[in-house]
Amino acid sequence: MKHTPHPYRYQRRLTREVLVGGIGFGAANPIRVQSMITCDTMDTAKSVGQTTDLANAGCSLVRITAPTVKDAANLQNIKAELAAKGINVPIVADIHFKPEAAMEAAKWVDKIRINPGNFADKKKFNVRDYTDEQYAEEIARIEECFEPLVRLCQERKIAMRIGTNHGSLADRLMNRYGDSPQGMVESALEYARAARKFGYNDFVFSMKSSNPKVMIGAYRLLVATLDSLGPDWNYPIHLGVTEAGDGEDGRIKSAIGIGALLADGIGDTLRVSLTEDSIREIPVGRALAAQVAKLAALPPLPDSPALSFDPFTYTRRASKTIKVGDFALGGGETIRVVVPEKNFNLLASANETFGDIAPEIVYEKSGVIEVDLTDAKAFEFLEKEEEPRFVTIKDGTPYAPIAAFRYLAAKIPARHAILLKDTFNPPAEGTQPDPLEALLTAATTIGALLCDGIGDAILVRGEPGAGGALRLSYNILQASGNRIFKTDYVACPSCGRTLFDLQTTTAKIRAATNHLKGVKIAVMGCIVNGPGEMADADFGYVGGAPSKINLYINKTPVKFNIPEAEAVDRLVDLIKENGRWVDPAPTPAKV
Structure with missing residues (x-):
């Protein structure tokens, strides 16, 4: 399988165009930079204000979470107030767990983002062997749940993102493919096949992970699979490293994943997910997208030898010591x-x-x-x-x-x-x-x-x-996961689902734990990706309810409903209980 038009020079993958609120994504359109507001969707004034700020900063598309039908219904008011201000940036409703919220949101927005891991499934981490017949029954159930949304999107001529997250694959896929890029790709294809069955093609794909190696492998496998399915599977691709974190670390992790794929000619729109104010994502995204023009201007290499590595599976090159x-x-x-x-x-x-x-x-x-x-x-x-x-x-x-x-x-x-x-x-x-x-x-x-x-x-x-x-x-x-010299953090960006102040809390957790070399801590605002992403972390700090925190070891919840004021100290206690704590080195006295 082939994941890039040309591995030794920049050549953008050709896709069909998908229109979102009149703006074209894919085809010959520029790579679009998007972001997501962080406030409560029911706060219309704040939602309009943050959306306006993002649009003025050059954001091509703004995502707003719709965790309930009530939130989804308020998107009508947000859209109306934006229109009254002359702000015409397309709005995407972000949907997890609630097909009924998707149906309400699709009445008002320009695009719906669904997560195939939780649109028709509730993740329970069950271990079960599915026969082919049982698996087919599951697919039929998905199609039945998904069809009304597809029909409404067709009727309103709005777009969709089928956005797989590494941390939220359905149990059905986990049992058949494991927590792997192959499982991520198949998760998206289940919904894409259903959409195509109903004659709907106005969608884009994404394959997000907090691990750049997994993210790169999943996108490459997706593109190679789409190409193998035929020329009419040429859907645009949305890029992003989820839970990248903040500061220099968040920008580096995002650049590794997004930049590597852009260099391969993959990517038509992107979001840099930082645990910071959303407006700070836009300059980073625009700078990454701008790298493409520089790559396209450089000369080709003398010839095109076979790659020395498997682009779908990470293996370190076998040099000698x-x-x-x-x-x-x-x-x-x-x-x-x-x-x-x-x-x-x-x-x-x-x-x-x-x-x-x-x-x-x-x-x-x-x-x-x-x-x-x-x-x-x-x-x-x-x-x-x-x-x-x-x-x-x-x-x-x-x-x-x-x-x-x-x-x-x-x-x-x-x-x-x-x-x-x-x-x-x-x-x-x-x-x-x-x-x-x-x-x-x-x-x-x-x-x-x-x-x-x-x-x-x-x-x-x-x-x-x-x-x-x-x-x-x-x-x-x-x-890049090649040399661990400090504590590793996986921290999601804030959004309207977040159950605590992510920026402040992440800073507190860093202050308490940043001397723990080799310990990986995930800080998650809600349960959408929290439980799944815990599998890639040693310890997890997850919003379980307003002002209440659940603590995890890997993907297993072990402490529940901890008051937010106590939760960082309880996280430290959990690390100590599991033998991963060391006291910080004393600060040298100033002479």
């Missing part, structure tokens, strides 16, 4: 952080205690071989060289870094270790590139390649600050 300076790299060794000599000296002279984020290898002293991708003799040498060597691509190379390093990995024997670079044209001394662009470029390039299994060491130079580049290097390794 070598020694560079004081560090072993390659093979199963830790992916190392390389820095320019001037940065190494600056960091050393600062006399800081780096702990787990110390610079490791000096680029100029590493003995790395810099390859010109047009030099056949360089490839001949590496083919004949039996001893594993440390290899990278020469600065000044005109090709896109993701495509170039894929090309290098395909052209040289796997025994040679590869050093990844975020850029082949580092900024000149004294210049100050845009910090967001530098962060997103590094995260997209290096993170995407790491998720392909390529790379034994990394070098970040697009960020000119020595300390900033070092921190960014380690954060990319953490976000």
Whole structure:
């Protein structure tokens, strides 16, 4: 199966156009950036205000949750007040668990988002073997539940997103496919087949996960499957990393997943899901979408060798272990952080205690071989060289870094270790590139390649600050799941379903736990993705009711209805009870 039109140059996947409130998605339309308001849907004034702010910031489409029929009915008032203000941004109703809310919302909005994991199913984590006949009965039940909504969308000529979430697959799919990209794809296809059966085609797909590797694999598998089903399965794709978190970590994780897929030509609309005010998502999304024009302007590589990796299943490239300076790299060794000599000296002279984020290898002293991708003799040498060597691509190379390093990995024997670079044209001394662009470029390039299994060491130079580049290097390794040096957080963005203040609570949890290296904590505002995403976290903090918190170990709830004022302390107690707590190191006294 093939997931991209061309793995070595940017070529956007061709899709049909789907209209949402008169705005085209897919086909030759630009990649649309969207977001979601965070307030209670019953608060009409706040909903209108937040939607207006997003529209004015360049948001192409605004999503509003409709957890009940009452909320869904109030979308009529929100739409009317927006129209009165001259705000015509399309509105999407976000639906989970309530088909009746979807039916009400579809009367008023421009698009309906359904989650196939919970539209007609209630997740119970039941273990059961389904016969083919029983499975077919389940599909018939889904179609019966789904048909009225499809018919209403047809009648009103509105669109739909069939949005699978990794954390909320139905038990039927979990039992047959496991919690896997294949299960995610099949979950969406069940509803797509039903929609097509009723003659409805105005829909887009999404495959969201908080784990960039899972997210990338699921989208690639979806696109390859759609292509195998025939040319009329050319539906647009909505991209997003769910529960990405906040700050630099949230932006890095989003850039890895979204940027990797955009580089493959996949994606017609996107949302960056940050645990921050929604308006802060828009500049990040627009910057990621803007990378596409730059990729499209770069020249193609000399030829198109077979990929060295399976794009649907993560496996680290099988290089051999070598020694560079004081560090072993390659093979199963830790992916190392390389820095320019001037940065190494600056960091050393600062006399800081780096702990787990110390610079490791000096680029100029590493003995790395810099390859010109047009030099056949360089490839001949590496083919004949039996001893594993440390290899990278020469600065000044005109090709896109993701495509170039894929090309290098395909052209040289796997025994040679590869050093990844975020850029082949580092900024000149004294210049100050845009910090967001530098962060997103590094995260997209290096993170995407790491998720392909390529790379034994990394070098970040697009960020000119020595300390900033070092921190960014380690954060990319953490976000891509390749090197854990601090607590890992999965935190959803806020919305009208959220049962507590996510930003404040996430900050409190970070303050209490950010010294717990290797512990993964999920902070979820409600139960839509909470229970499912717990499976990928060690501990979970989930809104169970207004001002009440449930605590989880993995996907199992263990503490219920804890008053919000006590919940962070109870989370710490739970971590201690399970032997994962260590006391924070004392802060050095100031002299």
